[in-house]
Amino acid sequence: MACAASEGHLPVLQWLHANRSEECRTEDMLLAAKNGHHDVVRWLHEHTGVVTDRAVAEAARNGHxxxxxxxxxxxxxxxxxxxxSNAAxxxxxxxxLWLHENRSERYSTMVMDAASLRGNLTMLKWLRANRPNEGYSTLGISLLSKL
Incomplete structure (x- = not known):
């Protein structure tokens, strides 16, 4: 199932689900999300309820x-x-921008650190202006001092 989910082969995944005894795992959702297979992600959730925060993080890392x-x-x-953090x-x-506008939780210093690590000054300025309460860790400050 992992290979079918990773490669976005929804018909194969559906057949395996109907004809085999193994269950879909959170790893299957992670692989589908990481590779941007929206139809597979949706089907997995609707038919198995599988979801993880890591799946969202991996989709964000890869721009999906x-x-x-x-x-x-x-x-x-x-x-x-x-x-x-991965998107930054x-x-x-x-x-x-979408996460900022549509999610309410506070983020850790990892977000600023991630943008600092890449040296993305535009991203850092936006984060600082729009999410001033998250701040930087000592790693982030160290990275910024090298820009």
Missing amino acids: FDVVQWLCTHTTVESTDGAM YSEHIDIV
Whole structure:
């Protein structure tokens, strides 16, 4: 099932689910989300209830906005801290903006640190202006001093 989910082969996944005894795992959801297979992500959740915060984080890392948005609005994802950090690190401003506008949780210093690690001054300025309460860790400050 993992290979079918990872490669986005929904008909194969459906057949395996109907004709084999093994269950879908959270790893299957993670692989589908990571690779941007929105139809597989949706099917997995609707038929198995499988979802993890890591799936959202991996989709964000790889810029799969539609997957991030769907998981956050149609599942019980608890935390998007990893998604925000991954999106900031990978410079996916569309995902950062959407998470900022549509999620209410505070984020850790990992978000600022991730943007600092990439040296993305535009992202850092936006984060500082729009999310001033998260702050930086000593790692983030050290990285910023090298810009």
